[in-house]
Structure formats: C-alpha cells, structure tokens
Amino acid sequence: MTFQAPKGTFDWLPPRSERALAVREAMSAPARLAGYGYIETPTFEDTALFARGVGESTDIVSKEMYTFEDKGGRSITLRPEGTAPVVRAVLQHGLHNGRLPVKLWYSGNNFRYERAQKGRYRHFSQVGVEALGAEDPALDAEVILLAVDGYAALGLTGVRLLLNTLGCKECRPAYRAALQGFLRGLDLDDATRQRAELNPLRVLDDKRPEVQAQLAGAPLVTDHLCGACKAYHEEVRALLTAAGVSHTDDPRLVRGLDYYTRTTFEFVHGGLGSQSAVGGGGRYDGLSEMIGGPALPGVGWAIGVDRTVLAMEAEGLFGEEEPPGPVQVYGVPLGEDARRRLFLLLTELRRAGVAADMAFGGRGLKGALKGADRSGASYAVILGERDLAEGSAQVKDLASGEQIAVPLAEIVTTLKERLTT
Numbered sequence: 467m468t469f470q471a472p473k474g475t476f477d478w479l480p481p482r483s484e485r486a487l488a489v490r491e492a493m494s495a496p497a498r499l500a501g502y503g504y505i506e507t508p509t510f511e512d513t514a515l516f517a518r519g520v521g522e523s524t525d526i527v528s529k530e531m532y533t534f535e536d537k538g539g540r541s542i543t544l545r546p547e548g549t550a551p552v553v554r555a556v557l558q559h560g561l562h563n564g565r566l567p568v569k570l571w572y573s574g575n576n577f578r579y580e581r582a583q584k585g586r587y588r589h590f591s592q593v594g595v596e597a598l599g600a601e602d603p604a605l606d607a608e609v610i611l612l613a614v615d616g617y618a619a620l621g622l623t624g625v626r627l628l629l630n631t632l633g634c635k636e637c638r639p640a641y642r643a644a645l646q647g648f649l650r651g652l653d654l655d656d657a658t659r660q661r662a663e664l665n666p667l668r669v670l671d672d673k674r675p676e677v678q679a680q681l682a683g684a685p686l687v688t689d690h691l692c693g694a695c696k697a698y699h700e701e702v703r704a705l706l707t708a709a710g711v712s713h714t715d716d717p718r719l720v721r722g723l724d725y726y727t728r729t730t731f732e733f734v735h736g737g738l739g740s741q742s743a744v745g746g747g748g749r750y751d752g753l754s755e756m757i758g759g760p761a762l763p764g765v766g767w768a769i770g771v772d773r774t775v776l777a778m779e780a781e782g783l784f785g786e787e788e789p790p791g792p793v794q795v796y797g798v799p800l801g802e803d804a805r806r807r808l809f810l811l812l813t814e815l816r817r818a819g820v821a822a823d824m825a826f827g828g829r830g831l832k833g834a835l836k837g838a839d840r841s842g843a844s845y846a847v848i849l850g851e852r853d854l855a856e857g858s859a860q861v862k863d864l865a866s867g868e869q870i871a872v873p874l875a876e877i878v879t880t881l882k883e884r885l886t887t
C-alpha cells in the first residue's frame with residue numbers, strides 16, 4: 467500500500483517549491499527593513515487560547531480546529547492562525563514592558579479543517595507581521611504598506627486592497643444592536659438566526675445568494691462610528707493615499723476572526739476563483755485582554771503563501787519555463803579513483819561558493835552526461851582514470867559543448883572565474 471498526503475494538504479516539490487520560498491522572502495523583507503524581529507511560536511497551543519482569542523462563535527473555533535487531548539490530559543489545538551500565539555508570547559515574556567511598539571514577523575504553517583478546494587487547504591502557510599503597544603494610525607498604515615511593498619516586489623499587479631473599520635468598544639455595541647434589529651426582521655434559517663444573536667457581523671459575510679439578497683439594506687458600520695473612530699480611519703486612509711496606495715472602501719468587509727477593532731483590511735486577487743483573499747488583517751485592541759493580559763493594542767496581517775503563489779501563477783509571473791536547476795557545476799566521474807577525487811573537488815567547489823552536484827550510483831559516461839544536462843548546470847567536470855593520471859580534468863561548457871583540459875589544482879579558480887564573467 468502507498469500513502470497519499472491527507473485530504474486538503476499537498477506537497478511543495480522542487481522546482482515549484484522555490485516559488486513558496488520566494489514569497490516568504492519577499493513578503494518578510496519589507497518588515498525586516500521596518501524593524502520587525504522574527505518570532506517563532508509552537509505549532510500547537512492550549513485550545514483555550516484560540517477559543518478566547520479568535521472567538522467561540524467563529525467558524526475557525528466552532529468547526530475548523532484540529533483539537534486533541536494529549537497524553538497528559540491537556541486540550542491542545544494545532545494553530546489555526548498566528549496572531550493569538552504571538553500576543554500570548556509577547557505577554558508571557560513581557561516584551562510589552564520594553565520599547566514600544568513591539569514589532570514582530572513570522573512565517574509558519576496553520577491548520578484549519580475547511581472544505582478543501584483550490585486555494586483553500588487544511589494545512590497552509592502564512593507570513594505575518596504584528597505590531598503591539600501603540601494605537602497610532604501611522605502604524606496601521608505602516609503594516610498595510612509592508613504588505614503592499616511585498617506584493618509589488620513579487621511583481622504582482624492584480625492585488626487590490628479592501629479597507630474597512632469595525633469601530634471600537636465605544637461605538638460597536640450600538641452598531642451591533644442596530645444590525646441585530648435589522649437581521650431579526652429577515653427570513654433566515656435557524657442556524658443563521660442563532661449566528662445573528664451571537665455574532666451578527668458574521669452574517670454580513672454569508673455568501674449564499676438568498677441571504678445576500680436580503681442584506682442590501684443592512685445598516686453599515688461606517689454610519690455608526692464614534693468621532694474618535696471616524697477620525698482614526700480618515701487618518702489611516704489619508705496616510706495610505708499620501709503613500710500612493712490605492713484602496714477600495716468596503717463597509718461590508720467582515721473578517722472571520724472576532725478580535726478585530728477599527729482598521730480591517732483584505733488583499734484580494736481576481737485570479738484565484740472563489741478564494742480571492744491573498745492576505746488580511748487589522749487592528750485588535752482588545753485581544754490581549756480577551757486572553758487575560760493587560761490593555762495592549764495591536765495591528766497586523768497574515769498573507770497566505772499558497773494563495774500568493776497561485777496569484778503569481780495566474781499572472782504568468784513565472785513564465786512557461788520552470789526555474790533553472792539549482793547547480794552550476796556537475797561532476798562526472800569515470801571509475802572508482804576518479805569518483806573519490808571528484809568527491810573532494812566538489813566539496814572544494816561548494817566551500818568556494820559554487821553550487822555543485824555529481825553523478826551518483828556508478829552511471830556510465832552517457833547516463834552521467836544526461837544527468838549533467840538535466841541538472842541545469844553550466845559546466846560539467848569529467849574525470850576519467852587517464853585524466854587523473856595526468857593530474858587534470860575535462861571542463862565541458864554544457865551550452866556550447868566546448869571542452870578543455872584543466873589541471874586539477876586550477877579547477878576551482880577556473881570555474882569560479884568562468885561562472886562570474
């Protein structure tokens with residue numbers, strides 16, 4: 467019997483896996499330039515951290531968590547998202563007692579038991595940033611810009627920024643009540659009615675056409691903001707506009723996690739079918755208190771690595787060609803003594819910074835040269851018993867076919883020179 471990767475998961479294989487690495491690199495580079503430090507939290511946490519932080523009534527907590535009891539009787543959950551764990555770590559280590567804001571970025575796997583489809587997986591990867599300890603519209607604008615610059619560095623042109631505000635603990639209750647009043651008057655099924663009582667904002671996100679049709683006249687959060695939230699949001703928008711970031715106001719944008727206050731946003735892309743969000747985030751000023759900490763405002767985002775690669779592929783950013791092979795030089799040994807010598811030569815080349823591989827498994831000249839061609843290398847170093855006796859090797863330019871004998875002692879310098887010109 468052979469095994470398959472579990473439903474809703476897939477393997478990143480070379481050469482396509484290079485694309486995932488490129489996304490992680492490009493999306494984290496702007497954050498590093500802005501003073502964000504790298505944080506790594508465990509892949510699993512106490513279940514209660516997510517239940518309280520993300521919210522009992524969210525789909526993530528009520529339906530999608532991978533939760534189990536460990537052998538010590540603890541309820542453990544595989545991380546469905548990275549924000550609650552980062553806030554937990556900040557509080558645990560007292561990072562908020564130092565210089566503020568605490569700026570962190572992360573990259574890692576997440577687990578959600580979702581209905582699997584293209585762009586929606588049960589195991590997926592995010593890069594994220596979180597900035598804690600400051601309530602400042604410039605910080606909201608900064609984090610948004612970090613993502614905008616990351617997407618731009620990847621060459622993506624089809625990413626749109628949807629922007630909203632969800633108000634604060636002063637103005638949200640009145641909006642919530644107004645929305646609830648409106649929802650009670652609609653023709654909704656029992657489950658949706660129940661959701662309207664628990665978490666009415668989530669109903670706005672219901673994708674079913676029969677629900678959407680009834681929501682046309684729903685009260686909008688933007689009409690219920692307090693003066694402070696209105697001013698805050700205007701400042702975020704003004705800073706983004708000044709920085710040349712175009713955005714679409716979307717007063718119906720609701721995020722799938724309960725911790726958001728004020729600024730919320732999503733990055734969407736048209737090339738992904740129904741899973742259009744390539745990233746999302748916002749401000750979460752109450753999250754620390756929700757998980758038992760002091761008041762500690764925060765703002766951040768996470769981008770989906772898998773979906774960002776799909777968006778880049780939809781834009782044709784990788785072209786028809788697969789990325790080139792990872793090695794520059796390929797060794798072809800003919801005979802046992804030659805193999806031992808070439809093995810050492812390859813080690814020398816790698817230590818000198820040249821990417822090198824060789825034919826393993828005692829293949830003949832023809833098979834080994836085929837391996838050289840497939841490797842994508844620019845040069846093959848062919849070493850036979852006679853070359854060895856003469857203290858030299860054949861260096862073959864795999865593009866032109868030109869082949870010259872080079873003394874063994876000069877191979878590294880010769881190849882380094884040729885590869886850099």
Ligand code: HAM
Pocket residue numbers: 546547548549578580585586587588589590591592594595596722723743744745746747748749750765766767768769770771772773
């Ligand atoms: P989220 O919107 O749940 O936010 O996820 C962020 C991104 O992760 C999504 O936009 C999407 O690209 C990707 N993603 C989510 N679920 C899946 C899935 N099942 N398969 C593939 N990709 C997926 C958060 O996770 C928040 N922690 C973001 C945040 C950080 N807010 C403040 N700070």
